[in-house]
Amino acid sequence: MTSLRLLLAFLTLEISCSAEETVVLGMHRRSEGQIEVVATVPSSTDFYTDFVRPKRPVLMKNAVPLSSTPMKWTDDYLSSKYGNLEVELETGKKEDRSKFGFFSTLKKFIENYKKKSVYMIGSLPKPLRNDWSIPQCLSCGGFTANLFDARIWFSSGGTSSVLHVDQYENLHCVVFGSKKLILMDSQYIHVIENYNYKKGYYEMDVDKVDLDEFPSLRKIPWFEATVEKGDCIYIPYLWLHQVRSYADEEERNLAVNLWWSRFRFNESDCFTNDAVRQKSLNDIHFKPELSTRDMLMDLASNGFLSADDFASTLHERVGLEKESARKAFVKLSGGGYEDISVEKIENLEYETLVSLTNYLQQLAANEQMNNDESQNDYDDSDSFQDDIPDELKDMAIYPEDENADADYDNNELEKKTEL
Template sequence: MLDSILTVLILSCRYVVDSTDPPVGHLKPIGRHRPPMASIEERGSFPTPQEMFEKYVKASKPVIFRGILEKGMLPAYKLWTDDYLREKYGSESVDVESGKKENRKWNMLSISMADFLNRYKTEDIYMVNDVSPKMAEDINMPSMFLCGGFQNVVQNVIMWFSSGGTKSVLHNDGLDNVNCLIDGEKYLVMIDKKHKTEVEDSGWMKDGQYSKVDVEKVDLLEFPKLRDLPWYEIKLHKGDCVFIPFKWYHHVDSQNGRNLAINIWLHHLTKFNDSNCNNTGFDESKFVSVSQFRKERKVTDFRDFLLGELEDLKHIDWPTFENFVKPFSLLNAKEIEELFDALDADDDEKIIEHEVMIANMEDLFRQIPSLQHLLEESPYEESLGEIEDKERYMDSDTPQVTDEIDEEELKEQQRIFANAARRTLTEREDL
């Protein structure tokens, strides 16, 4: 009897000790809580546009393209040495973060390319810059995006440049993107978007779509849902590209040493249009500059604005459309009706996301000149936190249209419009 009691006491003590031990991976870098899942698919060539859509975009499946830049797709891969960038683009203004460990509350700095090149090896700075039209001439569109609708939804091209040691927050994006590594190495932790509940259970910042978890010291007591979360590991080397699907969660660690990458952002394509694709497929050595597909800022602003209004709706009918467009008084009643009819491709009296994605925005701007005034020089630097100003403005009395454009009113509407457009990049719901 005594032996049985002692055995129970010993087992109980063991349970107490075990139950108070910190979970595996506690206060360790993200991903140390368990081994990664099976490897991400790797390819040595780009798929056709149709295969890219069906197998990766529609299926929400990441894929790595090993050594793909060695095939000549990206002139920047061979050209973008520090000397070349200084000589050709030294006077261009670039956006820089002060701090290699991402903190989304910090402000961006604007300095010249030459100034950045003089400082980046010794200072705690990181370039995150929207590639200028001139620099975009050194970047070709991946052949898998040359038709099917992909060519119509290019949002922008970003340049990431540091001396290494940068660490992003755990986040996701409202766009699909391909990240290509021109120099250095990157390590990625990726989590399928289907694990939304576990990732966003606590500490998730909806205004920015990122987690407050410290990626270098994950507190698994504060974030218990992360303890058993499946994840994938990706190691990128110079010359590799990776497709990161819309809404997949990821953390990016750029390893020490010169680290330079570009990524091409595309709105998430929901349907493939094969009417403009050659049945023989696309040769990955077919080089077409991305500048031919990159839309003007005002065009992407307008598409983003419409997608933002659709984030909680399956469609927009005429009364709804009229209500949210009316406050932008630069559009008169006839123009609002023309705009709705142009977006309603199948004439069913409602606008859906796919119709916004395939709409020829350049034609719309030609048809409705008032759109030009609304989006010219949109003040994109305004804070996302000011989006509530849109609601304040929409509740106010709508001013009458006059022949003369009030500059202050125009500036206010541009600011509201830009914030509404920018919101969709971070707040769109899963499809």
């Protein structure tokens, strides 16, 4: 009897411990508190000096004026004025990076998003960019010259992201609804277990975190932020974050974020006439290939980039064969395998980055084709439809669908971070 009691007590303890070790991310340990909050949007100089250069997150209250055009983006307004725009959607509200998205029209999305599990995520369509003014904190000094994407996040709330990092600087602004973020300093990026280098996220269930699998979370400090309607949050390069969205009384949550590449701030630029003029996002020439420069700078963290480091990293994180990567390095260096200084990388001409990016993409595409010829027929109508849940198939369109706006210039920046 005593042995039976001991066995039952042991099993009860085991079950209790297991339950205690599985928690929602954010309940794993006490927060260090809210990130810094400022009541007014800082100037570009102050923003760079106080926050961007030291990599300090900050929440800016009322950064999107209530009188601005985005605050007028009602469902009726968007559907009637921009309903034919082609947009990219994700299935489900809990992020799953193993799934593929699909295309629809903005009108079809608006007709369905409050009653179906679907989430609009993608580059902000060009017509909508005209409604969005550059925030004061990004108006000069080099920010606009280094912007490479503006993205829209639109749902009925209740979405949750994976814990991830962006290899870009990020200003995320909420137009409707609110968002809550968990943030951790970039110094812990390689401390937490199960980091997926190719996709830039941690392979964990944020609603059910196993602390035996992720024991480092018990020790890593984290901060929180609540971003409300009209607020913008700056998330520094490589800071870990996880995001949950909440709907407003109209069952809507909508946000726009701006990504930019790291650069050296030029204060003299803030004294030009052009810097004073208020610009919309349509005045900006976005440069998605700048993300390639960021990758190169990361690889040259010790001051130089070697051919071996370049080839090994691209093989590990992107799957490119090392010999192919070494060919790309020769193209970058100008004809040899000598180390490249970080100064040279910083000063690469944009045309060079475009050429290198296209070359790497072509190499990767050729290798994929050689490795699996059966994928040539992937884009036929049957397989396209098979990837979409039944309840959403009536929303799907093909890129060449005549009902979609052919003038929509969707830049092909991958929405999933690759680091």
